[in-house]
Amino acid sequence: MISAIQMEALLKYMSSHIQLSPEEEAFLLSKVFVRKYLKGQYIVQQGDVCKYECFVLSGCTKMFYVDDEGQEHIIMFSIEDWWTSDMGSFITQTPADFNIQCLENTVLVMFSYDVIEELYANIPKLERFFRQIIERAFVASQKRIVRNFALTAKDRYLYFRKQYPKIEQRIPQYMIASYLGITKEFLSKVKSQLILEQ
Amino acid sequence: MISAIQMEALLKYMSSHIQLSPEEEAFLLSKVFVRKYLKGQYIVQQGDVCKYECFVLSGCTKMFYVDDEGQEHIIMFSIEDWWTSDMGSFITQTPADFNIQCLENTVLVMFSYDVIEELYANIPKLERFFRQIIERAFVASQKRIVRNFALTAKDRYLYFRKQYPKIEQRIPQYMIASYLGITKEFLSKVKSQLILEQ
DNA sequence: AAATAAGGTTAATCTAGTTTAACATTTACT
DNA sequence: AGTAAATGTTAAACTAGATTAACCTTATTT
Incomplete structure (x- = not known):
């Protein structure tokens, strides 16, 4: 279900945030499993219930919303050592928007x-850990809302480039x-302006 | 520090989400205090450390960011039975952005x-409760980002009016x-268009 | 009741970003 | 290597929403 190398990667990430006893680590590892997806595959589809919170061991995902006009709006990317899920769907176990x-x-x-739920019940430290992760994600989300209001497209792009x-x-x-x-066309324009500037 | 009526309001809110024992309720109440602010007063100012998470018993607050041009960007309002704090500042105990x-x-x-921290340590149920509150706030924040991208100003206004x-x-x-x-001018235009439509 | 301040409206002008469409470049596949 | 698909660029015409500025309306204060 989960190889020794994968276990190590997950525990290394965990231990950089909380200290688990060997028993707690073993308990955690006994409860999770690893799944591989190919490029292009969907982990969650709009309308399905999001059944998992996923920790990224390797690779890259995008979470996005498709609006009534069929346009895609990307909410976030996730790479190694980050999490991905439609949390709204996951916590309520109702169909996903994303x-x-x-x-x-x-x-x-x-x-x-x-x-x-079982992990929270048995290892309170883990509930604390997840609370802190979500707190940080919430703060980042609020700050992104403000940037979208306060900054021009150019400055948002520069921020993104610097941050990620x-x-x-x-x-x-x-x-x-x-x-x-x-739009992609406007980002192209912004980038060519930036090249001219320096 | 906190009157009987205020205690009751806080406990009523709490009990609609979690079940606390009388001892736990008493412990909680012994740790918090009530503070009154007048219209116009600041609970947190950009640059200060946010020292409290605040539960609103009555009244109304706005959280906002002032950008380099001096423009105000409102992030959220809080009324009765909701919380307010600059969570980014609170969790890191560093100067607030908002x-x-x-x-x-x-x-x-x-x-x-x-x-x-003391409440989390002594009443695990409370940590669970706050985790859930923040999860919901995070989900709401992500959905707001998407609405800001996918909807026109008019549709965002209609959504706000319906939701709040x-x-x-x-x-x-x-x-x-x-x-x-x-801008206020554009909202005024949107509203007059809506009146013409119906 | 007048005066002031705070909030709201209207309209002309302007601009950041969109749309459309044609073309260029890179990547992946046989 | 050659072709198709995916990605990126450029430029002209357009639009949602901003800016400016003048005016109107509603509360609040004296």
């Missing part, structure tokens, strides 16, 4: 709803445009 | 950083415009 799709071949550790240099390398430009809330 | 100001005379139950009819009544229109990410 899609999650792999932009590369991707390996995930899958935490089901019941497993998460690793992600920019791996992802087609038209998806970055979608994440920034602008 | 301001929180009272739009009416406001009565708050104040949870300091140390008290929150009570808040709309209490708040000047120019602040709703700021929350929606548009």
Whole structure:
């Protein structure tokens, strides 16, 4: 279900945030499993219930919403050592508003709803850990709302490039445009202006 | 520090989400205090450390960011039975990016950083409760990002009006415009178009 | 009741970003 | 290597929403 190398990667991530006893680590590992997806495959589709919170061991995903006009709006990317799920769907176990799709071949550790609840019940430290992760994600989300209001497209792009240099390398430009809330054509224009400036 | 009526209001809210024993309730109440603010007063100012998570017993607040041009961007409003704090500042105990100001005379139950930690340590149910609150806030924040991308100003306004009819009544229109990410002039135009339509 | 301040409206002008469409470049596949 | 598909660029025409500025309406204060 989960190889020694994968276990190690997950525990290494965990231990950089909380200290688990060997028993707690073993308990955690006994409850989760690993799943591999190919580039292009969907982890969650709009309308399905999101059954897992997924920890990314390797690869890259995008979470996005498709609006009434069929336009895609990218909410977030996830790479190694980050999480992905439609949390709204997961916590209520109702149909998802968002899609999650792999932009590369991707390996995930899958935490089901019941497993998460069991882990919270048995290892209070883990509930604390997840609370803190979500707190940070919420803060980041609020700050993104403000940036979208207060900054121009150019400054949002510069911020993204500075904040997520690793992600920019791996992802087609038209998806970055979608994440920034602008068209690919306009991002292209912004980039050519930036080149002229320096 | 906290009156019987105020205690009752806080416990009523709590009990609609979690079940606390009388001892746990008493412990909680012994750790918090109530503070009253007048209309216009600041609970948190950009640059200060946010020392409390505040539960709103009565009144109304706005949280906002002031950008380099001096423009105000409203992130959220809080009314009765909701929480307010600059969570980014609170969880790291570093200077706040945002301001929180009272739009009416406001009565708050104040949870300091140390008290929150103590409550988490002594009442695991409370940590669970706060985790769930933040999960929901995060989901709402992500959905707001998507709405800001996918909807026109008019549709964002209609959504706001439908979702928060009570808040709309209490708040000047120019602040709703700021929350929606548009100018007061444009919101005025949107509203007059809506009147013509029906 | 007048005066002031705070909030809201209207309209003309302007601009950041969109749309459309044609073309260029890179990547992946046989 | 050659072709198709995916990604990126450029430029002209357009639009949602911003800006400016003048005016109107409603509360609040004296």
